[in-house]
Amino acid sequence: MFESLRKKLKIFKESVSTEESELNSATIEASEDKTTPSDEAPEEASYETTTQKVVDVEAIGHASEYGEQVPQRIEPSNGNVSTQDKSIFERKIKGKDLEDSLWDLEIALLESDVAVSVTEEIVETVKEELVGTKRKWRQDVGTLVEKALRDGILKVLDVSGLDFDEFIKNTPKPVTIVFTGINGTGKTTTIAKLAYRLKNQGYSVVLAAGDTYRAGALEQIERHAEKLGVKLVKHQQGADPAAVIYDAVQYARAKHNDVVLADTAGRIHTNVNLMNQLRKIERVIDADLVVFVDEALAGNDAVERALQFNTAMAIDASILTKVDADSKGGTAISIAHATSKPILFLGIGQNYEDMVKFDPQWLMNRLFDEADA
Ligand SMILES: Nc1nc2c(ncn2[C@@H]2O[C@H](COP(=O)(O)OP(=O)(O)O)[C@@H](O)[C@H]2O)c(=O)[nH]1
Ligand SMILES: [Mg+2]
Known part of the structure; x- marks a missing residue:
């Protein structure tokens, strides 16, 4: 999971560190060549060198007050300044030094x-x-670079957070959640995983068999409902999905159930009829949450699809599946940024418990913590 992106970020960190340390040793050599200390910076324009000739007690006191580092110098008895004295180098990182690495x-x-x-x-x-x-x-340059990278990625992931568990807890019941996305990305499996999770948390769950389009879809969700021991509301194949979901919500209301998870047929975002069907669901069902499901493997296609689906039925959040099969790791970052909506969960396998809550900090740890490699 995320190995490839993780490796590449590590390479970037190391390449900046190497370049910087090479430049730094050049500075040191340049300074060692000099026979007399000078207030002036070395020849190279890119270095800012602070060389202090004499440090008197007053200067030390003054600098320390401001938390500055004070060079440790011992004035030779003859009054000359020793050439071996250390200087403090403060090097500004320049844009052109970073060009190749960036x-x-x-x-x-x-x-x-x-x-x-x-x-x-x-x-x-x-x-x-x-x-x-x-x-x-x-x-350590590596530390500086890692912080910059973390900040850069967190900044694009900075979408209004939505804590799924809090949302379920605080929303009037039944909470209605509709799932959209193209075929085979894992919508039905994700619904089953969520039903499993919610049931374990003590909620009563109703599934709506809103995929009335694909042959075999009804049997698939029926199997899940049976296994999980949750209610399934279904119509015939070919029925109006908006009607199925509507009935499921009515059922949940009547029975005081907590959550309705509504499946829909996977559709290609270019299929006008099916996209209109989503518009109808949006009109008929006042969903509390519309979740777009796509697979991490889809990369940039997932981003494009999320935006297309969003025009038919406004997305509130996304779930990315098959993260276990994706080593690249960039889809999560892109989709959150493109839709400006949070990612709720990542699917990491085919079993009911194979789903983790997503949060940007979790991703950061995956990308940067050595122990996790
Ligand atoms: N490896 C892996 N497979 C998954 C994941 N989520 C779903 N799948 C598989 O993807 C296939 C399609 O899933 P399905 O739920 O039927 O997709 P739908 O057409 O969007 O409803 C099934 O074989 C699932 O087992 C996941 O997180 N990881
Ligand atoms: Mg399905």
């Missing part, structure tokens, strides 16, 4: 299924944060 980062993100516009935004944030940063001699 370009590699851009390619790495694109290769990891992060959409073009999202990639550009991340790279821009990383650049803004790093360029101009004053880095002290020997300060």
Whole structure:
């Protein structure tokens, strides 16, 4: 899960660190060549070197007051300043030093299924944060770069959060949730996983067999309902899905059930009739939540589809499935950013318990924590 993106981010971190440390040792060499200390910076325009000739007690006191680092210098007895004295190097990270690494980062993100516009935004944030940063001699560049990357990714993931459990708890019952998306992405499986989760939390769940289109869809959801021991409201194949979902909501109301999970037929977003069917569901059913389901493997196609579906029936959140089979990891970042809606869960397998709650911090840990490799 996310291995490829994780590796690529690591490579970026290391490449900036290497470049920076090479530049830094060049600075040190340049300074060691000098025979007399000077207040002036070395020849190279890209370095800012602070060389203090003499540090008197007053200066130390003054600098310390402001928390600045004070060079430790011992004045030789003859009054000359020793050439071996250490200077403090404060190097500003320059845009041109990062050019190659940022370009590699851009390619790495694109290769990891992060959409073009999202990639550009991340790279821009990383650049803004790093360029101009004053880095002290020997300060770990990797830490600075990782922070910039985390900030860049978190910024694009910064969509209004929605805690699913809190939402279910606080919404008047029955809570009605409609699932949309194209064929085979895992809608029905996700509904079953959610029913399992909600049931374990003590809620009563009703499933609505809203996929009246695909042969075999009814049997599939019936099997899940039986296995899970939850009520299924169904009509004949070919029936109006809006009517099926409406009935399920009426049933849940009458029986004081907590949650209605409504399946719909997987549809290609270019199929006008099926998309109109979604518009009808939106008119007839006052859903509390519309969840777009797609698979992580779809990469940028998923982003495009999410936007198309959103025009037929406004999406409140997304769920990404088959994350267990996707090593790239960029779809989650792109889809959240493109729709400006949160990702609720990630599907990580075919069993009922194979679903994890998504939160940006969780993703960050996946991408950056060494222990998780
Ligand atoms: N590996 C994996 N397979 C999944 C996941 N979610 C669903 N699937 C599989 O994807 C296939 C299609 O799922 P289904 O729920 O029928 O898709 P639907 O057409 O959108 O309703 C099934 O074989 C599921 O077992 C997941 O998170 N990981
Ligand atoms: Mg289905």
